[in-house]
Structures are given as structure tokens and as C-alpha cells.
Amino acid sequence: MKKFLFFIFLFIYSFNSNAHMAHYNKFNKIEMEILRDGEVIGYNYYFFKKDVDNTTVTNQLKFTVKLLGATIFEVESYGEEKYNKDKLISFNSKTRQNKKDKYVQLDFNKEKNNYDINGSSFKGSASIDNVIGNWWSHKILQTNSQISPISGSVKEQVVTFIGKEKIKLYGKTHEVEHFKLTSKDMSIPKDKRLNFDIWFDKENALILKVAYSRMGNWEYRVKRFE
Secondary structure, three states: OHHHHHHHHHHHHHOOHHHHHHHHOOOOEEEEEEEEOOEEEEEEEEEEEEEOOEEEEEEEEEEEEEEOOEEEEEEEEEEEEEEEOOEEEEEEEEEEEOOEEEEEEEEEEOOOOEEEEEEOOOEEEEEOOOEEOOOOOHHHHOOOEEEOOOOOOEEEEEEEEEEEEEEEEOOEEEEEEEEEEEEOOOOOOHHHOOEEEEEEEOOOOEEEEEEEEOOOEEEEEEEEEO
């Protein structure tokens, strides 16, 4: 029954896929808090700049994990996605992870109708069916693969509809749809594997919460949008 409902969800949303960016015309900013084991450790902000048919989405991310006062893990990243109508034209990011530099340079190749990727962990081409794996876009729930916004690697995925739920965030109750996003190949190492729970607000076309477990229990929560 759940598989049937998920099929219906994708069927309905496929009619709106060409108007995907139109869903975000009302947004100027989305602010997400990052929590680990219930403690706020950082943020993930998205900013939207619109000019007729062109939209630029910038992403700022920063968090720090400490143990006994000492920093054991930290990430700071900046990315920029550019769209013409609903088509991704380019994506660039720079990330500093534990004093190691990572990057992505992606461009739409009009002649080949694919993406050319120069990333710190992948260099090559990818299908335009991929989406950038950022949490502002609900298109991540409608694709079979995503491109890492940190390193450019291409990851195949499976999305499963869990059910409709109510969640409470910052004193407000939301009616949401709960999904599970996992790697298609579950034999890959756990630290490389996709394994996320995602709560989607259909009314606002907005992912409100993401949770996963890796060296602790992590959550990304939308605190504010405007």
C-alpha cells in the first residue's frame, strides 16, 4: 500500500516538475539549524535571488563538533546554484572540512545535454536527471540519483514514502509527508551511504526536517523562512 501511495505521489508531482523553481519564487531565505544529539552546532542557510527567468540559490553551511572542549570535526561550505527557468545551468561550491579543501564545479553542457563535473572526488559527466543534494529543494525526493554538493560524486538513491505525520518544530505543529532516502547500493561503506529520514511540507513545497545517524544523531530543521 505504501509503495502504491508513493507511486501516486510521484505521478502527481511529475506534472509540476517543469514549474519546480516557481514553487520557490516566494522565498528569499530559508534558515535551517543543525543539531547533533539535541544540541545546536551550526546552521545551513539558503538565499534566493530572482531575475525574470533566472534564479540563483546560494548556500552557506557551517558546524563544529566538540568533545571535552576540543574540536573533533568541523565543516564550512559555500555553494551557488544557477537556474534558467527550471534548468540547472551551473553549480559551484567550496568546502573546508577538517582543514581539507573540497570543491565542485558543474556546468550544463548544451551540446551533450548533460552535466560536466569537476569535483574533488569525481570528474566526468552526469545525467541532467540528477539534482544537487541540498535540502532546500523537494526535487531530491523525485530523482533516482543526486550530486554531492561537497565533492561532486554521483550517488544513486531510493526514496520510500513512509506516511503522513504531524511534527512539532519551534512550537508549531506541521502536517508533513515522511520519506526515507537511502543508497541504492547498500553494500557501500556506511560512511559513504545515504540514509536519511525527510519530512516534507507539501503546502509550502518545503523540506522541514532531515534526520540521520552518523557519529551521533543529527537533525537539520527549518527554523525560519521568508
